[in-house]
Amino acid sequence: MSDLGQALTFAAKLYGEHASVRYAGYLRRDPMARLELRPGQLNPYPIYTELRAQGSLTRTRNGHWVSTSHRVCDAVLRDRRFGVRLEDESPEFEASFLTRNPPDHTRLRRLALPAFSPKAVAGYQDRIERTVANLLDRAQSAGQFDLVAGFAAPLPIAVITDLLGIPDVDAAGFARYGAIIGSALDGVKSMRHVQQLIASSAAIQEIFANLFELRRSEPGDDIVSSLVAASPDRISAEEMRAMCVLLLVAGFETTVNLISNAVLALLGHDQQWQALCADPDGLASRAVEEVLRWDPPVQRNERIALQDLELEGHALRRGEKVITLIGAANRDPLVYPDPDTFDIMREHTASHLAFSSGIHYCLGQPLARLEATIALQELAARMPGLARDGRLIMRNATTIRGPLHLPVTVRPDKTTSRIITAGAQAPG
Numbered sequence: 001m002s003d004l005g006q007a008l009t010f011a012a013k014l015y016g017e018h019a020s021v022r023y024a025g026y027l028r029r030d031p032m033a034r035l036e037l038r039p040g041q042l043n044p045y046p047i048y049t050e051l052r053a054q055g056s057l058t059r060t061r062n063g064h065w066v067s068t069s070h071r072v073c074d075a076v077l078r079d080r081r082f083g084v085r086l087e088d089e090s091p092e093f094e095a096s097f098l099t100r101n102p103p104d105h106t107r108l109r110r111l112a113l114p115a116f117s118p119k120a121v122a123g124y125q126d127r128i129e130r131t132v133a134n135l136l137d138r139a140q141s142a143g144q145f146d147l148v149a150g151f152a153a154p155l156p157i158a159v160i161t162d163l164l165g166i167p168d169v170d171a172a173g174f175a176r177y178g179a180i181i182g183s184a185l186d187g188v189k190s191m192r193h194v195q196q197l198i199a200s201s202a203a204i205q206e207i208f209a210n211l212f213e214l215r216r217s218e219p220g221d222d223i224v225s226s227l228v229a230a231s232p233d234r235i236s237a238e239e240m241r242a243m244c245v246l247l248l249v250a251g252f253e254t255t256v257n258l259i260s261n262a263v264l265a266l267l268g269h270d271q272q273w274q275a276l277c278a279d280p281d282g283l284a285s286r287a288v289e290e291v292l293r294w295d296p297p298v299q300r301n302e303r304i305a306l307q308d309l310e311l312e313g314h315a316l317r318r319g320e321k322v323i324t325l326i327g328a329a330n331r332d333p334l335v336y337p338d339p340d341t342f343d344i345m346r347e348h349t350a351s352h353l354a355f356s357s358g359i360h361y362c363l364g365q366p367l368a369r370l371e372a373t374i375a376l377q378e379l380a381a382r383m384p385g386l387a388r389d390g391r392l393i394m395r396n397a398t399t400i401r402g403p404l405h406l407p408v409t410v411r412p413d414k415t416t417s418r419i420i421t422a423g424a425q426a427p428g
């Protein structure tokens with residue numbers, strides 16, 4: 001088929017899907033379709049409650065399955081009878097290990113693992129603290145700023161760019177292309193979006209090709225250098241590129257929402273914000289865990305049955321999908337008492353599924369936890385007078401959840417003096 005033919009077929013399919021979601025959501029009140037419409041994106045939690053009332057595993061309108069149950073989601077994510085794709089499906093491009101089953105998944109994940117070990121991540125602490133301090137210096141001198149653009153987004157971007165060893169000259173382009181590629185996590189929205197994705201992907205491939213060359217001749221203390229040093233029978237050039245793009249996108253599109261969702265939740269629960277400000281070092285990591293449970297940045301994932309099987313009394317056929325609604329499982333009343341209440345003092349009796357479960361359990365979670373904990377510690381210590389100031393705009397997305405803009409102001413009378421920074425301190 002010609003390029004034009006392909007584009008038209010794709011556009012027809014995309015707009016057909018949009019129309020079908022609208023019909024099912026607005027007219028038939030289908031809960032899964034409503035999760036994709038604006039009111040459901042703004043607040044999916046009441047819809048999860050409706051779905052929960054229908055049982056632990058239910059059929060979707062397009063013949064797949066969905067679960068809101070913590071027990072079932074956890075079990076499916078750990079069950080080796082499920083995978084992330086059918087083996088006879090050949091992907092259109094070389095896939096990263098997020099979308100591969102063992103044994104390839106195991107081989108590739110193992111290569112990336114050392115960079116995210118607890119010891120390696122502890123080594124990034126100084127760099128994260130310095131970046132946080134610099135960003136807060138700038139924000140504090142501005143007084144009023146967008147928490148997302150001014151703080152939550154640049155932090156993970158700086159950290160992952162550094163970990164990958166991206167030279168400074170390429171960093172801005174990386175940030176731009178990475179954000180566009182990351183937006184595909186929530187599906188392709190329009191033909192213009194497709195064009196942007198193709199262009200960004202080509203640009204990023206080129207930057208990586210140059211970077212691989214550079215690190216072959218001048219190795220550094222970064223992930224790319226260790227990947228190019230691995231022998232070709234352990235990782236091909238294509239796989240290496242796919243892995244770097246995965247790390248880039250995972251580093252960009254998730255931690256930003258964890259930090260922003262945390263600030264949004266805390267500023268909406270003044271007593272808890274005050275408690276955190278009174279003891280930032282003691283409570284920041286608890287606050288991070290409760291945000292991960294209560295309003296996780298990744299709301300869902302899915303698995304494909306690799307064989308016919310039985311689950312929760314239902315017969316599933318090979319190839320059928322189970323959508324595991326992480327955001328719902330994290331509020332399962334069978335696991336969490338009073339699940340809709342945001343409470344940073346909550347004792348976590350079961351681990352939330354914000355980072356998934358099983359063999360695809362988030363590789364970057366120690367890094368994300370550390371970044372978010374330092375971010376909250378320093379925000380609370382330096383800006384106890386932080387308050388919302390302007391219109392909150394949430395992302396237009398179903399899988400990824402978080403604010404696009406969160407305007408805040410720093411009330412000058414309440415700022416404190418505890419500063420970890422190297423940089424100059426602007427007047428508060």
Ligand code: HEM
Binds near residue numbers: 296357
């Ligand atoms: C708050 C921040 C983050 C959240 C909520 C998050 C969430 C997740 C989830 C839910 C998965 C599993 C997807 C599935 O099971 O299908 C995942 C996988 C992954 N994440 Fe994260 N992530 C975060 C931060 C990061 C960071 C900072 C990195 C690295 C820089 C990272 C790297 C990865 C990788 C490489 C995988 C694939 C693991 C595998 O397939 O074995 N993530 N993440």
